[in-house]
Amino acid sequence: xxxxxxxxxxxxxxxxxxxxxxxxxxxxxxxxxxxxxxxxxxxxxxxxxxxxxxxxxxxxxxxxxxxxxxxxxxxxxxxxxxxxxxxxxxxxxxxxxxxxxxxxxxxxxxxxxxxxxxxxxxxxxxxxxxxxxxxxxxxxxxxxxxxxxxxxxxxxxxxxxxxxxxxxxxxxxxxxxxxxxxxxxxxxxxxxxxxxxxxxxxxxxxxxxxxxxxxxxxxxxxxxxxxxxxxxxxxxxxxxxxxxxxxxxxxxxxxxxxxxxxxxxxxxxxxxxxxxxxxxxxxxxxxxxxxxxxxxxxxxxxxxxxxxxxxxxxxxxxxxxxxxxxxxxxxxxxxxxxxxxxxxxxxxxxxxxxxxxxxxxxxxxxxxxxxxxxxxxxxxxxxxxxxxxxxxxxxxxxx
RNA sequence: GCCGGGAUGGGGUAGCUUGGUUAUCCUAGGGGACUGUGGAUCCCUUGACUCGGGUUCAAAUCUCGGUCCCGGCCCCA
Numbered sequence: 001x002x003x004x005x006x007x008x009x010x011x012x013x014x015x016x017x018x019x020x021x022x023x024x025x026x027x028x029x030x031x032x033x034x035x036x037x038x039x040x041x042x043x044x045x046x047x048x049x050x051x052x053x054x055x056x057x058x059x060x061x062x063x064x065x066x067x068x069x070x071x072x073x074x075x076x077x078x079x080x081x082x083x084x085x086x087x088x089x090x091x092x093x094x095x096x097x098x099x100x101x102x103x104x105x106x107x108x109x110x111x112x113x114x115x116x117x118x119x120x121x122x123x124x125x126x127x128x129x130x131x132x133x134x135x136x137x138x139x140x141x142x143x144x145x146x147x148x149x150x151x152x153x154x155x156x157x158x159x160x161x162x163x164x165x166x167x168x169x170x171x172x173x174x175x176x177x178x179x180x181x182x183x184x185x186x187x188x189x190x191x192x193x194x195x196x197x198x199x200x201x202x203x204x205x206x207x208x209x210x211x212x213x214x215x216x217x218x219x220x221x222x223x224x225x226x227x228x229x230x231x232x233x234x235x236x237x238x239x240x241x242x243x244x245x246x247x248x249x250x251x252x253x254x255x256x257x258x259x260x261x262x263x264x265x266x267x268x269x270x271x272x273x274x275x276x277x278x279x280x281x282x283x284x285x286x287x288x289x290x291x292x293x294x295x296x297x298x299x300x301x302x303x304x305x306x307x308x309x310x311x312x313x314x315x316x317x318x319x320x321x322x323x324x325x326x327x328x329x330x331x332x333x334x335x336x337x338x339x340x341x342x343x344x345x346x347x348x349x350x351x352x353x354x355x356x357x358x359x360x361x362x363x364x365x366x367x368x369x370x371x372x373x374x375x376x377x378x379x380x381x382x383x384x385x386x387x388x389x390x391x392x393x394x395x396x397x398x399x
Numbered sequence: 400g401c402c403g404g405g406a407u408g409g410g411g412u413a414g415c416u417u418g419g420u421u422a423u424c425c426u427a428g429g430g431g432a433c434u435g436u437g438g439a440u441c442c443c444u445u446g447a448c449u450c451g452g453g454u455u456c457a458a459a460u461c462u463c464g465g466u467c468c469c470g471g472c473c474c475c476a
Contacts, residue, residue, distance in 0.1 A: 097471065381437075
């Protein structure tokens with residue numbers, strides 16, 4: 001938990017640096033909310049049940065829908081854009097495996113207000129900054145656009161109800177299966193090859209020549225803004241499809257190759273959901289980082305987390321100075337200095353040993369000899385150097 | 400939904416195939432050697448067979464069932 005809280009704190013402060021505000025929503029919602037967003041099939045993949053009042057409720061499987069609902073319910077009159085971030089656990093009824101748990105944590109953000117390259121750039125820049133701030137070395141950010149394929153498939157007369165299965169095959173790069181499906185709809189091999197070629201388009205903005213002018217210039221603008229922000233470790237990958245119905249334009253994801261099958265650590269894109277939940281239609285861009293997964297990736301890279309102990313461990317030399325020691329530890333704590341004191345009534349040697357075990361930075365040794373001079377001995381626990389310090393100077397020394 | 404592996408002191412483990420001793424070793428925790436100075440060493444000590452049924456004179460070990468964990472596939476908002 002100490003490790004997790006430490007990294008949570010880094011993500012929070014990065015989000016705040018970008019001008020985002022933290023929000024939180026309930027752990028469970030009406031099941032209907034998630035059905036409205038993702039369709040009735042998600043019922044198979046979430047924890048959904050009836051409560052004692054026979055309400056249909058579900059443990060949240062993700063946080064975008066709850067946050068948008070919250071926006072509609074109680075934040076719709078806030079100044080736009082709303083830049084919100086969240087951190088919380090989610091639940092999915094799936095078979096656990098490495099990097100995938102039934103209870104997991106997401107750290108995400110939503111920008112509610114407009115659909116444009118600036119909004120998308122802001123989202124991607126924050127996602128990249130957060131991943132970087134954690135110190136993850138090996139990762140890749142890929143930017144795509146769901147509108148391109150939607151347009152091409154519509155032009156090829158693929159009926160909307162067949163879109164999900166086609167997109168799913170394209171996302172998996174299962175072109176033979178996709179060709180079969182497209183063939184059954186009456187899409188010829190040439191048209192299919194053209195579609196496959198688009199999903200294989202990967203690289204810098206120079207690869208955008210083959211896409212339609214509106215999307216091409218949009219993505220060029222996006223990449224230019226990102227570059228101006230110093231976010232250059234991203235690539236265009238029009239194969240990022242994400243199989244998600246509700247995305248409307250730009251989509252992006254980040255992956256950590258070290259994680260194997262469950263390597264995706266971040267996913268997001270632009271969407272419009274608020275009108276589904278009874279609000280006005282507002283375009284948004286959001287993303288979520290898989291917190292457990294990114295921590296796992298950092299672990300695999302050999303990143304070690306060391307928790308630290310208190311600044312001052314107060315060591316009474318003998319039992320008759322314990323009340324003096326209590327006064328001193330209280331003085332330190334009252335001044336905002338983390339301080340601990342022996343409560344096991346150990347002898348000095350054992351107490352120093354314990355102070356060392358709990359990683360205290362300094363020992364404050366309280367003994368009769370020192371107290372006669374209104375002083376204590378301060379010992380640096382890593383070097384072993386120690387010196388007498390007057391009680392009046394103790395707090396400022398630690399500060 | 401499908402498949403594989405596993406569960407032994409706080410942590411890490413041996414033992415299980417071939418049933419039988421005081422359940423092994425490392426580490427950690429408490430105390431001591433050491434009376435006002437930690438990290439070393441030595442000694443003492445605390446502490447475990449996932450649950451339930453069955454077989455047997457005897458089960459950590461064999462068997463059946465449950466629970467939980469880990470991993471792979473599928474799926475992945």
